[in-house]
Amino acid sequence: MNASGGPPDPSPRDDDPIAGGREPRKVIPTDYDRNPARFRLARAVLRRFASGEDVHGLVARRLLAERLIPVLDVGCGEGELAQHLPSDAWVSLDSSREMLARSPEPRVQAEATALPFRGDSFGSVALLYVKGALNRFSADQVS
Numbered sequence: 001m002n003a004s005g006g007p008p009d010p011s012p013r014d015d016d017p018i019a020g021g022r023e024p025r026k027v028i029p030t031d032y033d034r035n036p037a038r039f040r041l042a043r044a045v046l047r048r049f050a051s052g053e054d055v056h057g058l059v060a061r062r063l064l065a066e067r068l069i070p071v072l073d074v075g076c077g078e079g080e081l082a083q084h085l086p087s088d089a090w091v092s093l094d095s096s097r098e099m100l101a102r103s104p105e106p107r108v109q110a111e112a113t114a115l116p117f118r119g120d121s122f123g124s125v126a127l128l129y130v131k132g133a134l135n136r137f138s139a140d141q142v143s
C-alpha cells in the first residue's frame with residue numbers, strides 16, 4: 001500500500017543510490033559451476049554455527065502438512081530440501097550442472113526464468129536462497 005492507499009509502486013526511488021539509476025546495478029555472475037567449493041564451505045559453516053533451525057526442514061514440514069506436493073525446487077543447489085522430503089514429493093531444478101550433479105533425482109537443468117513445465121504441474125514451487133541470483137530479472141520474467 002502506498003500513501004494514497006493504492007498498491008506499492010515497484011519502480012526504483014530516485015534517492016536510492018543503487019536502484020535509482022545514479023550507479024548502475026552491478027550484476028555479480030554466479031560461480032556455482034566454476035567454484036562449487038565456495039557454496040559448500042558456506043553451507044558447512046552454516047551447519048556448524050547457525051543458532052536456529054535450518055530453514056529447509058521447516059519449509060519441508062509445512063509443504064507436507066499442507067499437501068503442497070510435489071514440490072519443484074528451483075535453484076535446488078545440491079538438494080538440501082530433498083533431505084527433508086519423501087523421494088516422490090520433489091523435483092530438482094537448477095541452471096548449474098555442477099550443483100545439479102550432486103542433487104538427488106529427478107533433476108532438470110533449466111533457467112528459473114523459463115521453467116519447462118506447465119503451470120499446474122506441481123503442488124508448490126520452492127526458491128530457497130535463490131532470489132539474490134534472480135535480482136537481475138524482473139518478476140514478470142519468472143514464469
Ligand SMILES: C[S@@+](CC[C@H](N)C(=O)[O-])C[C@H]1O[C@@H](n2cnc3c(N)ncnc32)[C@H](O)[C@@H]1O
Pocket residue numbers: 030032074075076077078079080081093094095096099110111112113127128129130133134
Ligand atoms: C545459494 S544456492 C541455494 C541452493 C538451495 N536452494 C539451498 O537452499 O541449499 C543458489 C542456487 O540457485 C541456482 N541458480 C542461480 N540462478 C539460477 C537461475 N537463474 N536458474 C536456476 N537456478 C539458478 C544456483 O546454481 C545455486 O545452485
